[in-house]
Every structure is written in structure tokens, then in C-alpha cells.
Amino acid sequence: MKFKLLAIAATSAAASLAASSAYAQSSVTLYGVADAGVEYLSKAAASNGGVQPGTKGQSLFALQSGNQSGSRWGLRGIEDLGGGLKGIFTLESGFNVDDGKMGQSGRLFGRAAYVGLQNQWGRLTLGRHTTPGFDFGLAFDPMTISSRYSITSQDPWFASRADNSAKYMGTFGGLTVSALYSLNNNNQEVPGNFTNGREYSFSAIYAAGPFSVGAVYDQTNRSQATALSTNKLTRHAAIAGTYAFGQAKVFAGYRYAHAYNGDVLVGTPSHANGSSNLAWAGLGYQVTPALSLTGAAYYQNLRNANAGNPWQFVALADYSLSKRTDVYASMSYALNHGKSTLGVNGFNDQLGSATSSNSEGVQPGANQFGAVIGVRHKF
Numbered sequence: 001m002k003f004k005l006l007a008i009a010a011t012s013a014a015a016s017l018a019a020s021s022a023y024a025q026s027s028v029t030l031y032g033v034a035d036a037g038v039e040y041l042s043k044a045a046a047s048n049g050g051v052q053p054g055t056k057g058q059s060l061f062a063l064q065s066g067n068q069s070g071s072r073w074g075l076r077g078i079e080d081l082g083g084g085l086k087g088i089f090t091l092e093s094g095f096n097v098d099d100g101k102m103g104q105s106g107r108l109f110g111r112a113a114y115v116g117l118q119n120q121w122g123r124l125t126l127g128r129h130t131t132p133g134f135d136f137g138l139a140f141d142p143m144t145i146s147s148r149y150s151i152t153s154q155d156p157w158f159a160s161r162a163d164n165s166a167k168y169m170g171t172f173g174g175l176t177v178s179a180l181y182s183l184n185n186n187n188q189e190v191p192g193n194f195t196n197g198r199e200y201s202f203s204a205i206y207a208a209g210p211f212s213v214g215a216v217y218d219q220t221n222r223s224q225a226t227a228l229s230t231n232k233l234t235r236h237a238a239i240a241g242t243y244a245f246g247q248a249k250v251f252a253g254y255r256y257a258h259a260y261n262g263d264v265l266v267g268t269p270s271h272a273n274g275s276s277n278l279a280w281a282g283l284g285y286q287v288t289p290a291l292s293l294t295g296a297a298y299y300q301n302l303r304n305a306n307a308g309n310p311w312q313f314v315a316l317a318d319y320s321l322s323k324r325t326d327v328y329a330s331m332s333y334a335l336n337h338g339k340s341t342l343g344v345n346g347f348n349d350q351l352g353s354a355t356s357s358n359s360e361g362v363q364p365g366a367n368q369f370g371a372v373i374g375v376r377h378k379f
Contacts, residue, residue, distance in 0.1 A: 025080035030379075032073035036097040037328070037374020039064045039148070041344065043363045057363035065097040067148045067372050068318070068328055072103075072111055081117075088123065089115040104161075114167070122170025122177075129167045131160045132178040132203035133236060136216040139205055140240035142251040142282025142296035142314075148372055149314045149332035153346045154278055154298050155255065156266060157218070157236055162199050164189060178203045186223045195231070197223030210244040222263055232263035251282040251296070267342065268305040269349040277301040290320045300342075308340025308365070324378045331371040334362065344370035 043057030065071050074092035081087055092112035094103025104110020114127030134145070137158030143150035145159050152159045165182035183189050184197030198221045205214035215238065222232035240253025258275040259265050268274045282296035294316045301309045316330040332344040341348040343362035351361045362368040 026078070028075055028077040030073070030075060033066075033069045033071055033376065033378050034097055035066050035069050035071050035374060035376040037064055037067045037372045038062070039067070039370060039372040041360060042369045043366045044343070044360055044368070057366060057368075060360070063098045064148065064372060064374075065099075066094070066103070067330065067374050068146045068316075068376055069378075070094050070103065070111065070147050071097050074112070084119045086118050087115075088118055088125070111161070122168055124166065124168050126166050128161060128163050129165050129180060131162050131180055131199070131218065132201040132216050133157050133160055133218050133238075135178055136203050136205070136214055136238060136240070139212070140214060140242060140251060140253050141280070142284060142294055143316060146316075146330075149312075149316075149330050149344055149370065150296075151278075151280060151298060153312055153332075153334075153342065153344060154280075154300050154310075155236075155257065155276075156346065156350055157257070161185075163187070164197075165199070174206050174208045176205045176207075184223055185220060190224075195221050197221060211241070212243075213239075213241040215239045231261040232259075233261060234259045234263050234265065247286040249284045251284070252280070254279050265302070265305075266350050267300070267310075267340070267347040268302055268307045271305040271307065274305045275303045277303065292318050294318075302340070306339060308336055308338035310337065310340040310342035311335040312342065312344065325375070327373075327375050329371070329373045331369070333370075334368045336362070336365055336367055339365055341365075343368045 039062050041060040044060040072092055072094050074090060077089045079087040090112050091109045093109050094111045095101065096103060112128060112130065114125040114129055116123060116125030137145040137151055141151040141158065145152050162180060162182040162185040164184050165180055167178070167180045169176070169178045180199070180201045182199040185199040187197050190196045199219065201216065201218035203214065203216035205212065218236040220234050234257060236255060236257045238253060238255035242249055242251050255278040257265055259273055262272045264272050265274050265276055278298065278300045280296060280298045282294065284292065284294040286292050296314045298312045299309070312332060312334050314330065314332045316328065318326055318328045320326045334342045334344045336342055341362060341364045343351065343360055345351060345360045348361035348364070
């Protein structure tokens with residue numbers, strides 16, 4: 001009898017330990033970023049939002065959120081399923097520190113919302129993702145696609161996300177590959193039309209020692225919530241590289257974009273089927289363990305659009321107060337030609353200067369200067 005009782009107790013203890021071990025293999029992490037600063041802009045939109053040709057822009061002082069990193073909070077979970085297989089999920093919500101409102105047009109988890117599986121061959125997830133173009137920009141833009149004053153001012157595609165998508169990412173030695181397919185990247189799927197809002201994209205990044213190089217391709221069909229058919233589409237392709245030596249790191253890259261079937265590119269709202277060449281270069285330098293300096297230049301040739309060929313220059317100083325908190329000062333100058341309407345935060349048609357009451361758009365054809373000083377905390 002005693003032997004049976006001991007056996008039962010041992011079995012129960014083993015089961016309890018096994019259960020505890022299983023629970024220990026699951027985790028959920030709360031994380032986030034709060035970023036806010038004060039920005040100055042020259043030649044910005046008037047208070048009524050209208051900036052017509054010949055109209056003098058106004059100076060603007062504003063408290064801004066998410067300048068170097070978009071303010072956010074998120075939940076990231078992982079569960080060990082055994083045999084090297086893991087279940088994963090991420091839910092990430094953007095918000096504005098300056099007014100407390102939700103970001104990404106009020107989406108609850110507008111920055112990311114996906115679930116999937118991963119093993120030694122990579123991970124496959126379903127939901128709302130950053131695109132391979134986003135991941136490429138994060139790796140090769142000197143300003144790491146910061147919300148203010150980065151390559152995303154010239155082309156917001158580098159910060160794009162896709163709804164209703166499947167995404168694969170895998171790393172094999174120094175090579176990281178990524179692929180995404182979206183059934184409709186910004187609306188609900190439309191019965192009978194499989195191309196409406198469809199997006200597919202591929203990227204490959206190779207890193208070896210101080211050197212890295214990458215390439216990305218993306219094709220996006222215009223998404224219309226109610227139309228039964230749309231053939232408008234845009235294609236992007238880019239290549240870039242970095243090289244680190246000592247405390248310095250150099251960046252260089254090129255992006256080609258072309259609109260088809262009546263679609264338009266950002267910066268050329270009245271010119272359909274246009275194309276664009278965008279080139280950039282930059283330098284980062286770690287002055288001390290706490291202080292880093294970065295500079296970048298971007299040039300875009302808006303071909304045959306009669307919209308000018310704008311330059312943008314950016315400089316950033318960042319000082320870490322701790323592993324989680326830093327202060328920064330960033331400035332940018334947008335140099336326009338002809339009818340170009342590039343502001344330091346983007347083109348007027350991207351920012352909505354014709355209708356927005358708080359637009360950061362620029363007087364058409366004028367140059368714009370911007371500067372922001374702020375603080376960022378990561379948790």
C-alpha cells in the first residue's frame with residue numbers, strides 16, 4: 001500500500017514538474033516607445049491649410065510625437081511547441097504622445113497584428129505586417145526610416161504596411177530573405193477581383209563582417225473598397241549597401257519606381273504613369289559610446305512629370321542618457337526646383353496640404369527648413 005502511494009505521489013510530482021516546464025516555455029512581453037519633441041518648420045501651410053502657388057508659407061512651431069521612432073506599445077508572445085517549432089504573435093499599437101490619440105488612422109493595432117509559426121527554417125505569419133520594403137529601408141536608410149526627416153519623406157513606400165497578408169522571413173548564415181503576399185493591402189477583399197489591392201514583395205539582404213548589401217522588389221495594385229475592378233499598379237525596386245570601418249558607417253542606395261495604368265507616384269499627383277529615380281548616401285559616426293552623429297542626402301528625379309527634382313539633406317545628433325532613454329536634435333532642408341512640392345516631412349500630396357487644417361506642406365517651389373529637439377524612452 002505504501003509502495004502504491006509513493007508511486008502515485010511520484011507520478012503526480014513528475015506531472016506537476018512537466019506542466020511547470022511547459023508553462024515556462026511560454027512568454028508574453030510588453031514593450032513600447034514614447035517619443036516626443038518640439039519642431040520648427042519654415043514656409044509651412046497657412047492656418048487654413050491652403051498653400052497655392054505664389055502664396056507665402058508660414059513658420060510653424062509644434063509639439064510632435066514619434067519623431068525618431070513612432071510612439072507605440074505592443075505585446076509579443078512565443079510558445080515552444082517542441083521539436084524546434086514555436087508559436088508566435090505580435091500586436092503593436094501606435095499612439096500620439098502630444099494628444100493621446102491612436103495612430104495609423106485610429107487602428108487599434110495599426111503598426112502590426114499577426115500570428116504564426118517559426119522554426120530553424122524561418123517564420124511564417126498571417127495578418128498585418130511591415131513590408132519587405134520597410135525592412136529594407138530600416139537596414140539601409142542612414143536615418144533608419146525615422147518618422148521625421150528620412151527617406152520616407154521622398155517615398156513613403158519605405159514605411160509601408162500591408163493588411164490581409166502572409167509573410168515569410170528566414171536567415172541562413174549571413175543571408176536574410178523575406179517575401180510577402182497580400183490579398184488586399186489596405187481594404188477588404190473584393191469578390192470576383194483578385195488583383196484589387198494585391199501586393200507582393202521580395203527582398204534579400206546579405207551581411208558579412210563590416211559589409212552588407214540588399215535588394216528588394218515590390219508590386220502593388222491600387223486598392224479600392226467598392227470597385228469591382230482596378231488595374232492601377234506601381235512597381236518599386238531598390239538596391240543598397242553599407243560599409244563600417246572604425247566608428248564610422250557609410251550608406252548608399254538607389255530606388256526605381258514606375259506607375260502603370262493611370263496610377264500616380266507620390267509627388268506627381270497630376271501625372272499618371274510616371275517614373276522616378278531616387279538615390280541616397282549617408283554617413284554615421286559613433287563619437288562616444290553615448291553620442292552618435294548621422295548625416296544623409298537624398299535626390300529624386302521625377303521623370304517627365306514637370307514637377308522638379310528635389311533634394312533633401314538631413315543631420316541628426318543623438319545622445320543616450322541610459323540604455324532606454326535618449327535625447328536628440330535633428331534638422332533637415334528640402335531643396336525644390338520648378339513646381340516641386342517636397343517638404344522636410346514629405347510631398348504636399350502625401351501630407352494633404354490642400355485640405356488639412358494643420359498641414360506641414362510647403363509653399364510650392366519654395367525650399368523648407370525643419371528642426372526638431374526631443375526625448376525618447378523605450379520600455
